Amino acid sequence: MAIVESKGLILFAKNHKEKDKLVKIFTESAGKQMFYVRGAHRKNNPLQPAIMPFTEATYISQFSEQGLSFLHAAKHIHPFRHLQEDIFLAGYATYLLNLADAAIEDRVYDPHLYQFLKEALHFIDEGKDAEIITNIFEVQVLQRFGVQFEWQHCAICGETHGKFDFSSKYSGVLCERHWSLDERRYHADPKAIHFLRLFHQIDYQKIDTIQVSTETKQVIRTVLDELYEEFVGIHLKSKSFIDQMKSWQQIVKRDEQ
Numbered sequence: 001m002a003i004v005e006s007k008g009l010i011l012f013a014k015n016h017k018e019k020d021k022l023v024k025i026f027t028e029s030a031g032k033q034m035f036y037v038r039g040a041h042r043k044n045n046p047l048q049p050a051i052m053p054f055t056e057a058t059y060i061s062q063f064s065e066q067g068l069s070f071l072h073a074a075k076h077i078h079p080f081r082h083l084q085e086d087i088f089l090a091g092y093a094t095y096l097l098n099l100a101d102a103a104i105e106d107r108v109y110d111p112h113l114y115q116f117l118k119e120a121l122h123f124i125d126e127g128k129d130a131e132i133i134t135n136i137f138e139v140q141v142l143q144r145f146g147v148q149f150e151w152q153h154c155a156i157c158g159e160t161h162g163k164f165d166f167s168s169k170y171s172g173v174l175c176e177r178h179w180s181l182d183e184r185r186y187h188a189d190p191k192a193i194h195f196l197r198l199f200h201q202i203d204y205q206k207i208d209t210i211q212v213s214t215e216t217k218q219v220i221r222t223v224l225d226e227l228y229e230e231f232v233g234i235h236l237k238s239k240s241f242i243d244q245m246k247s248w249q250q251i252v253k254r255d256e257q
C-alpha cells in the first residue's frame with residue numbers, strides 16, 4: 001500500500017473501542033474511505049483537529065482496496081467553524097454529508113461530487129441560505145442516485161416558458177398545455193417547479209441573485225420530499241432532524257420577538 005496525499009472531507013466519525021475511532025473521509029483522489037484511527041481520543045493526538053466533524057484537510061494515508069485504510073498525518077486543516085458551532089447549520093451540513101455518502105459507493109473516484117459537496121459546505125459556512133443550498137444539492141445529486149429528469153423544457157413539446165408541473169410518467173416537467181397527458185402528475189405549486197428547474201442548473205455562486213419566500217421554500221420542500229420518496233427512497237435521520245429543526249427555529253424566533 002503506497003502512502004498518498006489527498007484532500008478530504010470528514011463524513012463522520014464514530015467511537016471504536018475505548019480510545020479509537022472509525023472515521024469516514026470523502027477523499028478527492030480515492031472516493032470515500034473508512035479509516036481506523038488508533039488513540040483518537042488521546043489529547044495529544046496530532047490527528048485530532050483533522051478528524052473533527054465539518055473539516056477539510058489534506059490527509060496522508062494508505063488506502064486499502066478493501067477494509068480499513070490508515071491515516072498517518074494531516075496538513076492544511078480547514079475547519080468549517082460556523083458549521084461546528086451552529087446546531088442549525090450543522091443540521092443542514094450533516095444531511096448533505098449523509099446524502100453524498102449514500103449517493104455513491106465507497107472507493108469510487110468522484111472529484112465532481114467532492115467539489116460540489118465542498119462548495120455547498122463552504123457557502124453554508126459563509127452564511128449563505130442553507131435551505132436553498134441544500135435544495136440545490138438535493139436536485140443536482142439526484143443524478144448520482146441514477147435518477148435523471150428533463151427539467152429544461154416540457155418533456156412533450158420542448159416549451160421553456162410558463163407554468164410547469166412534474167410528471168413521473170414523462171420523467172420531467174410538462175408545460176400547462178400538456179398537463180392533461182398525466183393525471184397523476186404532482187399537481188405541485190408552479191412556483192416550486194420554477195425554482196427546481198432553476199436549481200437543477202445553477203452554481204452556488206449565483207444564489208445571491210435569487211430570493212425565495214418562506215412559503216415558497218415550503219412548497220419546494222414538499223416537491224423535493226415527494227421526489228426523494230418516489231425515486232430515491234432513503235430515510236436519513238439527519239433529514240428528519242432538519243424537518244424538526246424548522247419547528248424549533250420558529251419557537252426560537254417567537255421567543256426573541
Ligand SMILES: [Zn+2]
Pocket residue numbers: 154155156157158159174175176177178
Ligand atoms: Zn408541452
